Amino acid sequence: MLSRTPSSAAKLYGGPALSKEGVHVTRVWGTAMLCTGAYLSALAHGDGARKGIGYAYLVAAGTVIRSFVFDTDLGVSRPMLAAWIVACLGIAYLGLN
Secondary structure (H helix, E strand, O other), X not given: OOOOOHHHXXXXXXXXXXXXXXXXXXXXXXXXXXXXXXHHHHHHHOOOHHHHHHHHHHHHHHHHHHHHHHOOOOOOOHHHHHHHHHHHHHHHHHHHO
């Protein structure tokens, strides 16, 4: 599987070097696209909007868990990330059940 960081993707396509803030914004855009894809996939599959929101928040929880484990330079406290994980998983649970 091809895995690229935002900085290496910008370099690959000839874009300018990204600052720390640029990397984080790019990750937020990626998360938004993944969540939208999960929501639309659920709608296309016939699961309905409620399940679509559940799947979208499950994807969001996964990206926050990734940040919690691997990104130590976010400038966000670990308890705040943990709270986001719990909130996303709670909303996903409500949407999927």
